[in-house]
Amino acid sequence: MIFLKTKIVILGAGYGGLMTTVRLQKKIRTEEVEIVLINKNNYHYETTWLHEAAAGTLRDDQVTYPVKSVIDVKKVAFIQASVTRIATAEKKVMTDIGEVSYDYLVIALGGESETFGIKGLKEYAYSITSVDAAKRIREHIESQFSTYQNEAIKKEERLTIIVGGAGFTGIEFLGELVNRIPQLCKTYEIDQNKVKVYCVEAAKAVLPGFDPELVDYAVAHLEKRGVEFKIGTPIKGADPEGIIVGIGEEETQEIKAGTVIWAAGIRGSSVIEESGFEANRCRVKVDPDLRAPGHENIFIIGDCSLIINEEINRPYPPTAQIALQQADVVTNNLLALLRQETNLTAFKPDIKGTVCSLGERDAIGIVYGKKLKGKPASVMKKVIDNRALFSIGGTSTVLKKGKFNIL
């Protein structure tokens, strides 16, 4: 008699997917279950460090590590492929290199940039969404500086960089950028006064909802290093020359720039939409046990999932913190399903705090209800970064990729 193994397929080797994989491989015996992990690249990247790679303050190899360095290849089959669609009725995942069937599926494909239909942003603005995207930003900024140095008739706006969005990603990127600009000016022999950096934000505040004292600290830090904030200023469009912003009710203004980075919106993976899940901006409002409504064998976690904060009746912002915690719950729920149990664990985020870096040596944050700024916040940020590395890759990954520059 032949027993068919139950097949668990995990999509995405980011925080949610890779954490689920390493948790499962520890708890499952190979003779019972087949685990398959599918990811676009053969490496995992630390999405929360991508702003550093984009600014050029961390090299690509510092924000990545091979998937196979943390999975047990005797228990997990790794497939490097791009997922294009999930055929839920047939229990099949379509990829660019073929189909993969599943009994249970975990979707952890992360997020994509959300441009809210603003004209020209998709075509002319960069976004910090992957290692490749970060590399494109870094190389583009460098090429603007290099071209400026070499051109006979100097195009001043080449040295203008616009960051759209004063949320966490925008502010963290600006923190790195203001550290990188002096190095670029030195390399390309450019007067730093010629470089202009704008942060353009439609909302009336920087880091909306965050502690005002800490926000003031962050704004002062960045302004001192040359960032000009344009708050309450919606971006109406982008073109090859820069952006158009709204001024008041009727007026618009053009800001010319050599580089525009859009850091103001995130949606789930387009695979969610392609696969016909009911979703809001490709984020599925999952059941308490993290399954997709109406799909008993599909879990959705990380940026592709939408979890409501009951206290304020609004979705939690998608974070690595939530993705990692969801991975634990999904692992336990998969194990329960394999044991034929029907009582699954409900996911409840345990938000321990939020820290926003302002370059390598400064930050602001609230951790366990305590406000932090400056050096202590920056050290805490590195502790959090190292902890994420440890929870997936253990001590050896921390030793290879960890951040220890705390002095």
Ligand SMILES: Cc1cc2nc3c(=O)[nH]c(=O)nc-3n(C[C@H](O)[C@H](O)[C@H](O)COP(=O)(O)OP(=O)(O)OC[C@H]3O[C@@H](n4cnc5c(N)ncnc54)[C@H](O)[C@@H]3O)c2cc1C
């Ligand atoms: C610059 C930046 C800074 C951030 N800072 C913080 C922070 O300080 N704290 C915090 O908690 N959160 C932070 N976040 C948010 C956090 O990174 C995300 O919420 C988190 O990465 C989501 O985890 P995930 O597992 O859903 O996706 P990810 O970790 O992004 O992983 C998705 C994986 O899926 C793969 N993939 C995508 N599409 C496909 C496909 N079609 N086929 C195959 N593979 C695919 C990707 O290559 C990737 O490996 C930050 C985000 C950014 C961009």
